[in-house]
Amino acid sequence: MxxxxxxxxxxxxxxxxxxxxxxxxxxxxxxxAQNSYVDVEARLPIEGRTELxxxxxxxxxxxxxxxxxxxxxxxxxxxxxxxxxxxxxxTRKNRWRxxxxxxxxxxxxxxxxxxxxxxxxxxxxxxxxxLINGAxxxxxxxDDSGPRPHEIHIRRxxxxxxxxTALPPVxxxxxxxxxxxxxTLVDSPILLGSPRTAQFEVGGKPHLLVDDGGGDVWNxxxxxxxxxxxxxxxxAFWGSVPYDRxxxxxxxxxxxxxxxxxxxxxxxxxxxxxxxxxxxxxxxRLVSHEYFHTWNVxxxxxxxxxxxxxxxxxxxxxxxxxxxxxxxYDALLLHRSGLSTVDEYLGMLSDRxxxxxxxxxxxxxxxELASFDAWIRYYRRDxxxxxxxxxxxxxxxxVAWLLDARIRAATRGKKSLDDVMRAAYDRFSGxxxxxxxxxxxxxxxxxxxxxxxxFEAHAGGTDELDYGPALKWxxxxxxxxxxxxxxxxxxxxxxxxGGRLRVAEVLRGGPAWQAGLNPDDELVAIEGYxxxxxxxxxxxxxxxxxxxxxxxxxxxxMVTLPVVLGPPPTAPVIEFDPxxxxxxxxRRAAWLATPxxxxxxxxx
Ligand SMILES: [Zn+2]
Numbered sequence: 001m002x003x004x005x006x007x008x009x010x011x012x013x014x015x016x017x018x019x020x021x022x023x024x025x026x027x028x029x030x031x032x033a034q035n036s037y038v039d040v041e042a043r044l045p046i047e048g049r050t051e052l053x054x055x056x057x058x059x060x061x062x063x064x065x066x067x068x069x070x071x072x073x074x075x076x077x078x079x080x081x082x083x084x085x086x087x088x089x090x091t092r093k094n095r096w097r098x099x100x101x102x103x104x105x106x107x108x109x110x111x112x113x114x115x116x117x118x119x120x121x122x123x124x125x126x127x128x129x130x131l132i133n134g135a136x137x138x139x140x141x142x143d144d145s146g147p148r149p150h151e152i153h154i155r156r157x158x159x160x161x162x163x164x165t166a167l168p169p170v171x172x173x174x175x176x177x178x179x180x181x182x183x184t185l186v187d188s189p190i191l192l193g194s195p196r197t198a199q200f201e202v203g204g205k206p207h208l209l210v211d212d213g214g215g216d217v218w219n220x221x222x223x224x225x226x227x228x229x230x231x232x233x234x235x236a237f238w239g240s241v242p243y244d245r246x247x248x249x250x251x252x253x254x255x256x257x258x259x260x261x262x263x264x265x266x267x268x269x270x271x272x273x274x275x276x277x278x279x280x281x282x283x284x285r286l287v288s289h290e291y292f293h294t295w296n297v298x299x300x301x302x303x304x305x306x307x308x309x310x311x312x313x314x315x316x317x318x319x320x321x322x323x324x325x326x327x328x329y330d331a332l333l334l335h336r337s338g339l340s341t342v343d344e345y346l347g348m349l350s351d352r353x354x355x356x357x358x359x360x361x362x363x364x365x366x367x368e369l370a371s372f373d374a375w376i377r378y379y380r381r382d383x384x385x386x387x388x389x390x391x392x393x394x395x396x397x398x399v400a401w402l403l404d405a406r407i408r409a410a411t412r413g414k415k416s417l418d419d420v421m422r423a424a425y426d427r428f429s430g431x432x433x434x435x436x437x438x439x440x441x442x443x444x445x446x447x448x449x450x451x452x453x454x455f456e457a458h459a460g461g462t463d464e465l466d467y468g469p470a471l472k473w474x475x476x477x478x479x480x481x482x483x484x485x486x487x488x489x490x491x492x493x494x495x496x497x498g499g500r501l502r503v504a505e506v507l508r509g510g511p512a513w514q515a516g517l518n519p520d521d522e523l524v525a526i527e528g529y530x531x532x533x534x535x536x537x538x539x540x541x542x543x544x545x546x547x548x549x550x551x552x553x554x555x556x557x558m559v560t561l562p563v564v565l566g567p568p569p570t571a572p573v574i575e576f577d578p579x580x581x582x583x584x585x586x587r588r589a590a591w592l593a594t595p596x597x598x599x600x601x602x603x604x
Contacts, residue, residue: 022047023149023178026138030157030192034127036116042109042139043081044098051099052107055142057186057310058094060135062259062297063121065379066313069136070094072123076111080104094311095142113137118251120259120266129160129193129212131251131266134186135310147181156192164197164210165190166247166264183308187262187298191249198224202231203241213252217271223250223283226339230288233337237329238295238422246294248287258286260293284339285348289330296329297322300425303433318436319371320459324396325421327352328404336593345592346476346574349401354571355394356465360508362390367399367459368436383519386493387508390462398465399458403443404591405470406454410447413587420446467572475580475588479573488542488565492517496533503552515563517550524558525551539565 022045029039044052056070070093078086078098086107087100098107113136115123124131138150154163154175167177167188179185195212198220209224227248235241247264255268267286273279297305302318335345356362365373370392377389404417420443427442428434434442440459444451457463471477491510495502501523506512523531526538527548542548544567552559580588 021144021146021148023151024140025151025153027153027155028132028137029155030125030130030160032112033125033130033157036114036125037112038115038123038125038130038132038137040111040113040137044107044109044141046101046104046106050101051097052101053091053095053097053142054109054139055092055311056094056139057135058312059310060121060133060186060259061305061308062261062293063379064313064319064374066375067121067136068093069122072114072136074112074114076109079108079110081106081108096139109139111139118253118255118268120251120257120268124251124253129191129195129253131249132190132192133266134188138182138185140182140185144182150179150182150185152177152179152185152190154190154192159194160192161194162197163190163192164195164208164247164249166245166261184262186310188264189249189259189261189266191251191266196220200224200228202228203235205241205243206245207231208245208247209250210247211250211252214250214271214274218252218269218274223274226284227287229337229339230284230291230334233333234288234291234294237333237336237418238425240295240425242294242299246291258290260290260298262298263294265290265293281334281340281344281348285330285334288334288337289326292326292329292333293322295425295429296326296421300421300429301433303435306431306433313375315372315375316436317368317371318434318439319374320367320392320396320399321436321439323393324367324398325400325417327393327397328400328417329421332592342576342592346576350572350574352394352397352401353467353574355391356398357572358569359390359394360387361385362395362464363462364388365390366462367392367395370395383505386505395465402458402465402467402470403451403454405473406451407443407447408587408591409469409473410449413590415446415448416591417443471574471577473584473587474591475577475584476574477577479575481570485568486543487540487568488544488546488548489539489568490517490535490563491566494523494535501531501533501535511563511566515550515561517552517561517563518554520554521559522553523550524553544568 025043027041031039044054046052056073058066058068076088076096078088080086080102081104086098088096088098091097113123115125118124121133123133123136151170156163156175163175165177165188167179170176170178179188191210191212193212195210196214198209200207209220209227211218211220211223214220243263245263249264249266251266251268252271254270258265258267267290269283273283302316302322304314304316308314331345331348334340365388370390400417407420408416423446424434424439424442440451440455490512491507492503492512493505495504503517503519503521503523506517506519523535525531531538542565544565547562547564550561550563552561
């Protein structure tokens with residue numbers, strides 16, 4: 001065969017094979033929604049196999065913990081298309097094998113999924129609405145190597161007005177959606193119920209805010225107007241819009257959290273929070289955070305985060321770039337949108353710095369190690385986490401701020417972290433991904449200086465952060481600390497319930513740590529006097545440096561512990577430096593991108 005013809009034939013055979021992947025078709029039923037169940041029927045093509053193995057993901061992208069979704073799956077059974085029962089065995093914690101297929105052309109797998117965990121990475125099903133996430137709901141063929149379409153048909157209960165998802169609808173069909181592959185299916189949550197919606201256009205693309213549960217308390221129009229400003233600012237920041245339409249699924253059912261997806265996000269809120277300025281600001285910041293992920297992590301990702309292995313942990317040292325840098329920009333871009341005052345913005349930045357400085361674990365776990373260990377630590381906090389962990393969100397945001405200032409100083413204000421993020425997106429987005437060192441090298445390239453040692457210290461190391469240069473360059477300062485409160489401090493966190501004051505955390509190196517007080521000790525008395533729920537009030541009776549006797553109950557045994565009270569630590573608060581030079585004031589204004597930067601400016 002002539003070479004050209006051979007190539008054509010091979011190409012035709014390959015495209016025929018690629019086009020041959022039949023879809024898996026799921027039908028979701030909600031007959032048992034009032035008991036928190038969704039009924040799943042999956043029609044699985046056989047395509048010549050003698051047996052089928054299906055798997056369910058054990059985790060969901062964006063939330064780095066093995067969650068064992070299969071534990072909510074029950075009553076699994078398989079039939080041929082003609083209704084004949086097929087042999088089915090469980091082969092792993094998250095896999096099932098269907099064999100003795102006979103001459104069947106497809107397998108119909110039926111199972112029930114229990115959904116009663118109100119979070120952005122799990123399912124919730126009840127009488128009036130449901131949040132369906134892909135990973136905890138849909139099985140797929142375990143041996144698939146290429147893309148296979150996954151189609152969803154929804155039997156929507158009569159009282160529910162709509163099903164919302166970023167998945168494109170099957171043309172002309174109500175409640176039918178089609179994902180081009182399993183990744184997109186997992187990345188496209190579905191909100192079903194009777195939500196209120198608001199649509200608006202930014203960058204020539206439609207955006208839909210879907211509010212479920214806000215009742216007559218939550219103002220959808222106001223929320224949509226504010227979200228639109230966030231989206232406008234971020235599209236201008238990145239200079240591109242990488243989706244056809246974007247959906248914000250806002251679950252207003254007294255829960256918290258947010259999770260980024262390819263062309264959508266799920267955020268959770270309390271309906272009452274829109275009326276409380278600090279809480280509403282948190283919600284806006286959450287939307288800003290998840291929307292920033294549309295670029296940073298969903299498309300510009302550490303190389304280890306794709307293609308995903310859905311059946312085990314996917315470790316990376318760069319989660320701090322994915323989450324910390326995003327946490328820096330969520331507040332900064334909210335401010336550049338005009339949705340926060342300067343005071344509010346500096347308050348949010350101060351919160352990050354304070355979170356770093358009050359966590360003893362900052363001396364133990366670097367940003368890169370905290371990133372790598374996310375799977376075994378971040379979502380599994382315990383009483384000692386504060387001493388041994390450092391959040392890659394908080395320290396990541398603080399380090400991103402210092403990096404931004406470092407680049408601005410190195411380039412005399414010509415470049416910033418903004419430029420690094422855009423260049424990283426140009427260079428590494430899509431299939432390619434970035435290695436941690438490649439991101440650092442790119443930052444050096446933009447800064448025009450070798451930032452290698454800087455990253456080694458700030459991201460790879462655990463030395464104390466030096467905020468001085470950033471504060472100085474940006475015309476800021478830590479507010480002069482007022483006289484230290486003249487009251488004693490133990491360095492513990494407590495919980496009060498059932499009339500008992502219990503130690504929840506003991507801060508490494510603090511007075512209580514040195515005295516040998518332990519988590520779960522019940523604090524009974526100080527200096528022979530019974531303690532009530534308010535420990536802080538009692539400690540006001542003693543000066544720092546005073547030696548007191550603590551009486552604690554440790555598993556019913558009374559223990560006396562002498563402890564020398566310390567002074568309470570002061571929390572750094574960032575503010576405008578009144579002595580900043582005119583040049584520094586200009587640099588500060590460029591950073592905040594508010595020409596009339598004025599600390600008293602308010603948008604309330
Ligand atoms: Zn995030």
